[in-house]
Amino acid sequence: MMELICPAGTPAALRTAVDAGADAVYCGFADATNARNFPGLNFNRREMSEGIAYAHRSRAKVLVAINTFPAAGAQELWYSAVDDAVAAGADALIIADVGLIDHAARTHPRQRLHLSVQAAASNPDAIGFYVRRFGIKRVVLPRVLTVSEIAAITRAIECETEVFIFGGLCVMAEGRCSLSSHVTGQSPNMNGVCSPASHVVYREEAGTLVSRLGDFTINRFAKGEPAAYPTLCKGRFKTSLGSGYLFEDPVSLDAAAILPSLRAAGVAALKIEGRQRSRAYIEGVVRGFREQLDALEAGEKPPADRLAALTEGQNSTLGAYRKNWR
Amino acid sequence: MRPSLFQNKDELTPATVNTEAMDAPFRSPRVLQGADCARMPPVPTLPRWIARTLQPLPLAPLQLPLALALRSVVARHPYIFERLDVHAYKRFGLQPTDLPFGLVLAPHPKMPSLIAVRSLPAGLPIRIAGPLLGLIGLIDGSYDGDALFFSRDLVVEGDVEAVLALRNAIDDAGVDLVADTAALFGPLAPSGERLLGGALLQLKGAALATKREEAR
Numbered sequence: 001m002m003e004l005i006c007p008a009g010t011p012a013a014l015r016t017a018v019d020a021g022a023d024a025v026y027c028g029f030a031d032a033t034n035a036r037n038f039p040g041l042n043f044n045r046r047e048m049s050e051g052i053a054y055a056h057r058s059r060a061k062v063l064v065a066i067n068t069f070p071a072a073g074a075q076e077l078w079y080s081a082v083d084d085a086v087a088a089g090a091d092a093l094i095i096a097d098v099g100l101i102d103h104a105a106r107t108h109p110r111q112r113l114h115l116s117v118q119a120a121a122s123n124p125d126a127i128g129f130y131v132r133r134f135g136i137k138r139v140v141l142p143r144v145l146t147v148s149e150i151a152a153i154t155r156a157i158e159c160e161t162e163v164f165i166f167g168g169l170c171v172m173a174e175g176r177c178s179l180s181s182h183v184t185g186q187s188p189n190m191n192g193v194c195s196p197a198s199h200v201v202y203r204e205e206a207g208t209l210v211s212r213l214g215d216f217t218i219n220r221f222a223k224g225e226p227a228a229y230p231t232l233c234k235g236r237f238k239t240s241l242g243s244g245y246l247f248e249d250p251v252s253l254d255a256a257a258i259l260p261s262l263r264a265a266g267v268a269a270l271k272i273e274g275r276q277r278s279r280a281y282i283e284g285v286v287r288g289f290r291e292q293l294d295a296l297e298a299g300e301k302p303p304a305d306r307l308a309a310l311t312e313g314q315n316s317t318l319g320a321y322r323k324n325w326r
Numbered sequence: 327m328r329p330s331l332f333q334n335k336d337e338l339t340p341a342t343v344n345t346e347a348m349d350a351p352f353r354s355p356r357v358l359q360g361a362d363c364a365r366m367p368p369v370p371t372l373p374r375w376i377a378r379t380l381q382p383l384p385l386a387p388l389q390l391p392l393a394l395a396l397r398s399v400v401a402r403h404p405y406i407f408e409r410l411d412v413h414a415y416k417r418f419g420l421q422p423t424d425l426p427f428g429l430v431l432a433p434h435p436k437m438p439s440l441i442a443v444r445s446l447p448a449g450l451p452i453r454i455a456g457p458l459l460g461l462i463g464l465i466d467g468s469y470d471g472d473a474l475f476f477s478r479d480l481v482v483e484g485d486v487e488a489v490l491a492l493r494n495a496i497d498d499a500g501v502d503l504v505a506d507t508a509a510l511f512g513p514l515a516p517s518g519e520r521l522l523g524g525a526l527l528q529l530k531g532a533a534l535a536t537k538r539e540e541a542r
Contacts, residue, residue: 006378010409010498039487040494197487204481226476276490278497280463280470310473 001297002263005162006064007275008287009041012049014062016279021290024061026094027051027275028192034065035118036275037192049088055260056141061091065187067116068192069097069175079103084112094140095119096175096189098130105134112164115139118175118189124156130264131159138162140271142174147258151265160268165255166285167273168312169319171248179232195231202230219250226250228313248291252311254320256292256302261321263296369460369469369479370533372424378380381426388442392429395507396440402506407433409495413488419446421455433492452484452492459533462526465501 006022009222017025028034030042043051053063064085070078078097082104085093095101096118104113117140121127130136133295138160140148145163154161172179180194181187188194201212207223211230218235221227228234228250237246253273255262262270270293272285288307295302306315400406405412410433420429428446431438446453454461460479463469471493474480482489504526508518 012495012498012500038490038494039411039413040491040498094533151420159537199489200486202482202486204483209478209481221478224478278464278470278473278493279467279500284470309477310470312472312476 001260002267002293003162003269004286004289004293004318005269005271006282007167007272007277008051008282009038009275010111010279011043011047011051011054012036013052013277013279013282016282017286018060020283020286022286024063024091024269025051025055026063026065026271028065028067029081029084031077031081032190032192033068033078035067035116035188035194036065037068038276039197041276045084046114048085048090050074052091054088056089063092063094063114064087064088064090065094065116066093066100067094067118069118069189070100071190073316074102075099079107082107092137101130101134101136103205109135115159117142117164118143120173120175122192123152124153126282127153127157127159127249131157138268139232140164143170143253144320147261147265147321150262150267154266161266162269162271163255163262163267164253164273165259165262166289166307167246167277168229169250169253169317170233178232179309183216183232195229201231207245226313226315234312249315249317250313251315251317252289252313254305254307254311254316255318255321256289256305256307258318258321259292259302277310284310339453350439369457369463369474369477370530370537371457372459372529373532373536374424377424377426385427385442385444392440392442394510395503396431396438398510399501399503399506400438402464402509403499403501406495406499406501407435407438409498410488410491413485413491414490416451416485418488418492420449420461421446421453422458422461423455424457437485444458450484452482452488454480454482454489456480457533459530462503465496466503467497467500471497 001129003023004021005026006017008017008025008027014025014027028036028042029048030044031037034042035206036042038067055062066078066081066085078100082093082100086108087296091112092114094114094116095104096116101113104111113134113136115121115184119140122142122145122317123225127139136159140162150161150163175189178187181264184196184199186193186196195213199214203210209221209227211218213230213232218226218230218232233247234245234250236244239246272289274281285307291303382420414433414435420431427442430441430443448459451533456474456479460469464471471480475482504522505519508515508522511518
């Protein structure tokens, strides 16, 4: 049975995810060691220990994301995150940086390690390197692969695969994208923030919502038009070749319709994005997918997908899973 | 590979790309093949007669209950403002769009305050506006803030970092406005909870009835 991996940005969200049927919850410390380093979010050391204990009481796992890239000369913050997550009883660490993986594998040889999507390992050669060299047990695949590509990779590698099924849709080479750095000087890779809130400005202009990131207008939403995050890759731009969403539309991934295909592809775990979202989101999405997976396992008709209201831009897509633009 | 919309990747610089977003809304050709989903129904708003009734009334009688309610919430969730960090020293303007007054929240760890104002003062660093039931739903965890933002039910202006910190702090605290406020009544808290819960249900019922009427 495929595992349902759910996000938690706060201890309350972790408890909500566990209670709603998560097989595992992923979360991070409240610092630059994880890729959701947002104000008011994440766990201190005590909260992490208590959260893991809570999850384990319900036989759920906790995967600790330490998935940013350590800054040169400041590795101690990342090393201590690894040590503290292990001490807290984490079931796995999700890591992206090859040096940090090496450190974790050598320092805690019995600790289960997962390769973060931020490592951008998207072919059997790259994944095989991490498996052979560091004993990685699972890889989180980038959101740019088709289901058949996922199946081929899963067959060719000697570790489990985990794929995203819902939430924010990043179509960049994750861990390598510099768009946010280009405008704000900060990125998810180094600082744990894509389009950091400190650089975001929203302004209402006669019913039109204008979103800005740093010195750039990212979008204008007409009255009543669904809004979106002010991320550069989801902005509307004018170029000499035309205007519009050049990189991607502001939509959320929703792979509920292809869960049987992902199972047939050999995927071990299904990941929901959204550590920055509220308990209401966690409750709705986790419970929704729990029902979908239980129906799938029982061979029953899946319940209707009711998650549209929680999607960015109030639109959803199967993204690259059904890639037909090339 | 998807063909680039840029003639040359080097053109992706602020100097050469006109990054002013479109003046008029338009639908772009979809880069990803998506299916339009049903949109979230708007958060119900209170019937207009409530605002009309409250408009001429003074705000002074509101101040003490608001202060006591905030004190009770903080007493029952003493760590609620810990997640705010430096943002705890800022003032947040809350504007229920279906009421004729706003609220100014100062979540100072030692002297938190919540006061009603006829209109939000200019110069407040943060302004959060939306229907009263949406704002209450954000506090008690029944609504997702991002979803309300996507659906345009929630308007956020000013210091977005502080808004996120406040949202995350409140969401983690698990505030139950009715139960927390009813705790003020001490041994009569269960009765108070029934009373306040009933009043909130009445408001929701009135708002939903208004929505149904408007839909006709």
